[in-house]
Amino acid sequence: MSPHLKHRPLPELQWLEQLLEQGRHHLQAREVCRAQVPHGPQLPVYAITLGNPDAAVPAAGYFGGVHGLERIGAEVVIAYLQNIVNRLAWDTSLHRLLERVRLVFMPIVNPGGMWAATRANPRGVDLMRNAPVDAREKVPWLMGGQRLSADLPWFRGHPGAPMEAESQALCDVVQAELLPRPFSIALDCHSGFGIRDRLWFPFAHTRTPMPHLAEVQALRTIFEQAHSHHPYTIEPQSMQYLAHGDLWDHLYLQACAAPERTFLPLTLEMGSWLWVKKNPRQLFSRKGIFNPQTGHRQQRVLRRHLALLDFLARAANSHERWNPTGEQRERHRDAAMADWFSA
Secondary structure, X not given: OOHHHHOXXXXXXXXXXXXXXXXXXXXXXXXXXXXXXXXXXXXXEEEXXXXXXXXXXXXXXXXXXXXXXXXXXXXXXXXXXXXXXHHOOOOHHHHHHHOOOEEEEEXXXXXXXXXXXOOOOOOOOOHHHOOOOOOOOOOOOXXXXXXXXXXXXXXXXXXXXXXXXXXXXXXXXXXXXXXXXXXXXXXXXXXXXXXXXXXXXXXXXXXXXXXXXXXXXXXXXXXHHHOOOOOEEEEEHHHOOOOOOOHHHHHHHHHOOOOOOEEEEEEEEEEOHHHHOOOHHHHHOHHXXXXXXXXXXXXXXXXXXXXXXXXXXXXXXXHHHHOOOHHHHHHHHHHHHHHHOOO
């Protein structure tokens, strides 16, 4: 590897570190681990928090860059963090919100994969197949997670091996910042080769409905009341495919051990065909399959999802007003079963 390649910058990491400097009086940032690129740099994985640290208040967490090839996921999270940092100078309503809620960011979970333009981390492990959760039903061959070789895609890691440092860092942050709270939401931003933007919720390891199906249905209801023309298909991930080792299934199952608390992990799967069909030449680029390649389309995508990310912070803050209980919860669950599990 040439010296030029070894020391090439990672633009998203530079953008993030500039934001950390700009918002240093409001943000708490720590390096939770480092990713070592073979024959390349060591890259930090940051966790950033702001707002009320009291464990009694709700929280929203934002995650990106789990798959290094899907740079747009990290960029969406960083763009929202930039939106917040810029507004802190003048937005009193934002300051009031932050008195009542905790915000958590891990914009670049897999900087080594992003630097190398690979889905997996530098050790060849797909972080979203790396958790100790085995699917209960048949998964797609290879795509659902495999332990054959790191030279093949969707490698889960070797049997019995601990989770990768990046996967463990994400879990540690969620376990410390989100799971102990009475209510929390997480959004993990990805892109996939689809024709729609999708919002997924658990499970990925089974087609069995999640215990908090009523809460997800209630969240969808208030989102659609506030955004009647939104672009998202909202559905359980199991409607598309099952997989081994899903990090969010792993964390959600942990959260279910404390039934007095609610943790709702969501995944934004941006449909990259929306960009490819406007510029078919992107099909000949590995990055182009998963990311917008022109500046104006990238900016449009970043703007497109800001309302969703901001909504989740406000929904977490206001959870006591919409989180269903009693007969209302049963009605939401019945509606969700009819919408997603009636076939």
